[in-house]
Amino acid sequence: MKKDYRMTDPRLTAICFRANKKEYEVILQQFKNSTFSRLAQFTRAKVLGRTINVKYRNASVDDFLMEMIPLKKALFKLIEDVKQSNNGWKPDQQKILIEKIDLVIEKLINIFNICSRV
Numbered sequence: 800m801k802k803d804y805r806m807t808d809p810r811l812t813a814i815c816f817r818a819n820k821k822e823y824e825v826i827l828q829q830f831k832n833s834t835f836s837r838l839a840q841f842t843r844a845k846v847l848g849r850t851i852n853v854k855y856r857n858a859s860v861d862d863f864l865m866e867m868i869p870l871k872k873a874l875f876k877l878i879e880d881v882k883q884s885n886n887g888w889k890p891d892q893q894k895i896l897i898e899k900i901d902l903v904i905e906k907l908i909n910i911f912n913i914c915s916r917v
Contacts, residue, residue, distance in 0.1 A: 814846075826838075826842070829841070829845075829851075830842075832853050832854055833851050833852060833853055833854065834852040834853070834854060835851075859914060860911070860914050863910075863911060863914055864911070867907055867911065870907070871904060871907065874900050874903060874904055877900060878897055878900055881893050881896055881897060882897075
């Protein structure tokens, strides 16, 4: 007699349903706000009434990061340009400039840490 694996392994039994566009957008938005990495995991937890962990994002920190990431990249590029340039920079001047840029980066990190605590 052939064994029916659909009843012994719960992952082999599929349950499908249809959703209209608005319902699907609601499901996707809730999924995106959750900590689940796959929609199937989220849907399974939702249907079975399990606890769903929701991500909480601080919008001001996100906005801050969107502004600061390009600045950080520009500062690191500036450091590399100063290190590689041979157009009149004295080693002492290079060192001072790089130290000041590092100080700016450190202050930006401190500002981010303060914003993320709020």
